Amino acid sequence: MTTRMLDLQTPIGVAIVSYNTCALLRACLQSLQRCTLPLAIVVVDNGSRDQSPHMVRSEFPGVLLIEPGENLGFAKGTNRGMQELMAQLPEIQYMLMLNPDTEVHDGAIEALVSFLVTHPRVAVVSPQLRNPDGTLQRAAFRFPTPAMTMFDLFPPGEVTPGRFYDSWWHGRYPEEQVGDQAFAIDHPLGACMLTRVAVLNSVGMLDETYFMYAEEVDWSRRVRAAGWAIWQEPAAVVMHVGGASSQQFKAAMLTALWQSRMRYWERWATPHELWWHRFWLRAGMTRLHVRAWSYRVRGRLSPTEYAEQARIYRSLARL
Numbered sequence: 001m002t003t004r005m006l007d008l009q010t011p012i013g014v015a016i017v018s019y020n021t022c023a024l025l026r027a028c029l030q031s032l033q034r035c036t037l038p039l040a041i042v043v044v045d046n047g048s049r050d051q052s053p054h055m056v057r058s059e060f061p062g063v064l065l066i067e068p069g070e071n072l073g074f075a076k077g078t079n080r081g082m083q084e085l086m087a088q089l090p091e092i093q094y095m096l097m098l099n100p101d102t103e104v105h106d107g108a109i110e111a112l113v114s115f116l117v118t119h120p121r122v123a124v125v126s127p128q129l130r131n132p133d134g135t136l137q138r139a140a141f142r143f144p145t146p147a148m149t150m151f152d153l154f155p156p157g158e159v160t161p162g163r164f165y166d167s168w169w170h171g172r173y174p175e176e177q178v179g180d181q182a183f184a185i186d187h188p189l190g191a192c193m194l195t196r197v198a199v200l201n202s203v204g205m206l207d208e209t210y211f212m213y214a215e216e217v218d219w220s221r222r223v224r225a226a227g228w229a230i231w232q233e234p235a236a237v238v239m240h241v242g243g244a245s246s247q248q249f250k251a252a253m254l255t256a257l258w259q260s261r262m263r264y265w266e267r268w269a270t271p272h273e274l275w276w277h278r279f280w281l282r283a284g285m286t287r288l289h290v291r292a293w294s295y296r297v298r299g300r301l302s303p304t305e306y307a308e309q310a311r312i313y314r315s316l317a318r319l
Helices: 022-032 052-059 074-088 108-118 146-153 197-203 215-225 246-268 271-297 303-317
Strands: 012-018 039-045 064-066 094-098 102-104 122-130 192-196 229-240
Touching (some): 022 039, 022 052, 022 102, 074 094, 094 108, 108 192, 122 197, 122 215, 215 229, 215 246, 246 271, 271 303
Parallel strands (some): 012 039, 012 094
Antiparallel strands (some): 122 192
């Protein structure tokens, strides 16, 4: 089945969680207007202070806007949006979880929906992600392993040999770089994921104990454990800026990242794997602490900046 053969009468749900990303959110919503399929879009605004809610209300009156008045985090905000769409439109069959710092290329949603229509055992399909300059952005990953934790903290090309960057050991899929054929993956980057409402009803939604980061990994693990498959479809292309919200509070987001990863490890890793995850976390934070100290000695960090970084690295090493 090609995307031209799709004739869906019910809309595709689109849930977007935004936090101070007004300009990016506008571009995202504009890109969705080019989709040839009917869409029901909800934006959950996590307490933005940059006029994002006003922009949505004035420029996109057909978009449902939810303002909880606080920062719910990504998982809880996404769930809130999806639940509202499913309550208002119980006939919805497909739900797209989408970041506000994305621009959906023409035909991308159509290709994703077509893939799920023609592959009934696939629960989740994600697009090929591109950076703003058009280069490939890694968006297909294996489930986390201790080796991947090591490479995250001792990066290939910086500390360890660069040849490991795109390796299986680093959680990458070579298919993402060498071809244009769809392929099965463990989990996608959570910037853009299309799923079935039936999957959300049977497996459950995102785990709200993850404030930010790793929620899509945990959810994908549950999806796979329930016997479903997850694929990437390169025929669908989405541009993703990356980190537009999280970079606003780098220290807090670094802490949230590793707290979420620790929560994931404690839930899914074997005792042996968990020991190694913790070992590499302590070793990596020690390396970063030493690097910060050297920057302080050379005048590249102020005493205040060094003290803050040292505090964070010590805290994370104790997770």
